[in-house]
Amino acid sequence: MTEPYLGNPQETIAVLQKYDFVFQKKFGQNFLIDTHVLDKIVRAAEITKDDVVLEIGPGIGTLTQYLAYGAKEVIAVEIDKALIPILEDTLSAYDNVTILNEDILKVDINRLVTEKNQGRPIKVVANLPYYITTPIIMNLFENHVPVDSITVMVQKEVADRMQTGPGSKDYGALSLAVQYYAEPYIVANVPQNCFMPRPKIGSAVIRLKRYDRPAVEVKDEKLMFQLIRASFNQRRKTLANGIKNYSGLSFSKETVEQAIESCGFPLTVRGEALTLEDFAKLANALAE
């Protein structure tokens, strides 16, 4: 199979000029132009010839070439129709790539996995469009898409949020959601000059290895995530007040205070001090 040839500034410029491509800021288009970073992503994702890979936002097909070279099959979902003829050109040497001109947030990924991999877990690999990082990741987890791992380039600050625990300013609902479903690991920080055009913010590659079973046992998953949202919606409030003021929940003051105390937390505790285990404990107490 043809070795990847994209991944450096010269080749990228040549492709962009050939097609008179105009970058669309609204689509978060920052293309990778560094072969070391591309190698690192593919290595961290542990791609093998058994893998079906979903790539979100292939751009001009740079990372796609690396994935197609290493994987059994690649499904690449790109929203910008101006990139489709380019992708058909840069990926013409690979017969294991399907290009879909769709908005990833509107794609039925479960159906895609059933069609392409008989419902067996796939790997997600991408240099994500940063403006929709959280909905992309949350959709994959909340819709229980069969994924083995998600290896993605994200904004540095978002990678930190996914990986951190209580006591950090970055700790929040995203940290807890990610850590409930997967083990996060920051693979590398990536400097701005590895992209064209250069983004204004720092980037990092993060790998989320999905657990066979969620990290904690909880009777009512939905309730736990409502409690998490309630406590981080109003960070400066106590956990009790956060829950009482949250429109999605209708527990009485007494019930909330009793549950908090039954878990052994002081009534003045803030949500940001609670671990995932603590939130599960509280959700289980309130579910009774």
Ligand code: SAM
């Ligand atoms: N993978 C390429 C690379 O690394 O050079 C491009 C990465 S660029 C950061 C993000 C890509 O996602 C762009 O090609 C952009 O057009 C695409 N994109 C943005 N929003 C999207 C959406 N909702 N669904 C699918 N693709 C999207």
